[in-house]
Amino acid sequence: MATIKPFRAIRPGNTNNTTTALAEKIAALPYDVYNREEAKAEIIREPLSFLRIDRAETTLPDNISTYDDLVYDRAKELLEEMINKEQFIQEEKECFYIYELIMNGKSQTGLVACASIDDYQNGVIKRHENTRTDKELDRIRHIDSCNAQTGPIFLTFRGSDRIKNILNLNKTKEKLYCFTSPDGITHNVWKIDDIEEITTIKEEFEHITSIYIADGHHRAASAIKVGMKRREEHTNYTGKEEFNYFLSVIFPSEELMIMPYNRVVKDLNGNTLEEFHAKVSEYFTITFLGAEPYQPTGKGEFGMYLKNGWYKLKIKKEYEKKDPVAGLDVSLLQDYLLEPVLGIKDPRSDKRIDFVGGIRGLRELERRVQEDMAVAFSMYPTDIQELIAVSDKDKLMPPKSTWFEPKLRSGLFIHKI
Known part of the structure; x- marks a missing residue:
């Protein structure tokens, strides 16, 4: 049984009625797609890019280490600054979101939600890769400093017709964001705030026994470790606190494309x-x-x-x-x-x-x-069914077995913990 929940996203605001324009400027490829030099160049190209926060060392002198305390303090400062300027706003009530990416005419549609760290711990959410401690530590410090998860985990599941129907119905409504990024990927976002639909989606996932990490193993492991750390710091935790969940986009497996x-x-x-x-x-x-x-x-x-x-x-x-x-x-x-x-x-x-x-x-x-x-x-390319078969056997793939495209953008949804 999978547990997912809606959340009050921090997301690009609507200052001066430029919601989509602001989202387009902020949305950034995942932090680990770039080296430091490439990330700096991207921020010069687009000063509002979320890479400023995900890779805050790019806003500091080159002689400061990527892993210096100043980097994580700077990330927190930049995030708070954008919230104060209302470049980011926080949703007034808990919602799900729909995130569609279109690449070369092929569409994949995911549900933006928070997944349970307990499901990760008990094997409902399955992984297929090992993680490296040094890479985990970087994101642990980033999440802890920002008090937020800034990069969504790319999850997949064997599709549910009822969930697909709800998503397709909501895709006929007005979009929250709609833009095409410089690499030619179209990004469409809708909000689901209807209580009945939210309840139905949650109930449908309760019948799903396995969810799979497609991409973002280090981000997932880091979010879980921060959540466990917060549990130790709050011994009277109830399990409902936001640190018990991590930011995800969940796609039906049949819609995904893996490149070599x-x-x-x-x-x-x-x-x-x-x-x-x-x-x-x-x-x-x-x-x-x-x-x-x-x-x-x-x-x-x-x-x-x-x-x-x-x-x-x-x-x-x-x-x-x-x-x-x-x-x-x-x-x-x-x-x-x-x-x-x-x-x-x-x-x-x-x-x-x-x-x-x-x-x-x-x-x-x-x-x-x-x-x-x-x-x-x-x-x-590795097939998605091969990934699922390995995960179901609780085995691990060799490193660098899968390359998913298109990549989820960071900065469109932030989960405050």
């Missing part, structure tokens, strides 16, 4: 080109394709780019796996090429490997090999 998460490696691990080819051919059939970039068209296929051109790799039949984790393409590449041939034992910590989101395209892989890497691999 490609790999690039610094060197050939001491192998000559001939030795490398020989070792790879033990596990894969290799076909040379020349200059034309290759995007795999099915499971068990990989593109490989070296400075002399593109190759198609296909895992040999005897190395295919039926296990939900071992059978993933990212696992096959890791187990039969990256580790035994290239010596990448731990892709989380090895500095010789880097990961390139599929949104950047295959030409980005070529660029990296020409500039600072030796070999690149284009992947076939």
Whole structure:
């Protein structure tokens, strides 16, 4: 049984009747999509970007560490400043919201709600990735300092017709926000404040036994840890306090799109080109394709780019796996090429490997090999049903297995705790 609740969102205001215009300026890609230099450039382009708050170090001198206490104090100060200027307003009563994103004509529609930290703890909300302590600590401090969750967690569930019908009915009403971001993604938002509809949605989720984290594992883990910390600080807590819940957007699984998460490696691990080819051919059939970039068209296929051109790799039949984790393409590449041939034992910590989101395209892989890497691999995207199967088995995927597009924007909804 999943517990979700409406909330009094802090959201872009309607000063001078410019609600959508202000939301468009504030809405920002997730904080971890950018490095510090890229985030600074984005804030120069759009001074109201929520990155000012999510990455407050960009408003401070370069010699101040990203993790300095001043950064988290600055984030709190900037958030309060925007609230005081009524660039952000707080909803007068608890609501749900509908958040639709349209990319290349494909729409996905999610429910903006608060999910329960207890559901995360007891396994109703399932994860498929490990998290890193250092990345968690950053968001823990950010949430704690701001006294708010500023980045929504991307959740998914096996769809409910009744929930879809309510969302579709409300999508015929007046939009709260409607804009197209610089990357061409259309963002539409509606508010659900009808008590009967709110009650129906909550009741429908009570029949849902599993919700899955699609994206935002570090944000989720950090929100939960802040919530548990607040429980320790408030020993008489009732469970109804806002810190017992975390900001989420929940999408039906059938609407989601996963792009490949490609790999690039610094060197050939001491192998000559001939030795490398020989070792790879033990596990894969290799076909040379020349200059034309290759995007795999099915499971068990990989593109490989070296400075002399593109190759198609296909895992040999005897190395295919039926296990939900071992059978993933990212696992096959890791187990039969990256580790035994290239010596990448731990892709989380090895500095010789880097990961390139599929949104950047295959030409980005070529660029990296020409500039600072030796070999690149284009992947076939992980399927959403593979993600669910791994999560249902309480197993974990290898790092960087999924790249979801389009990305949820931060700054449209803030959950005060």
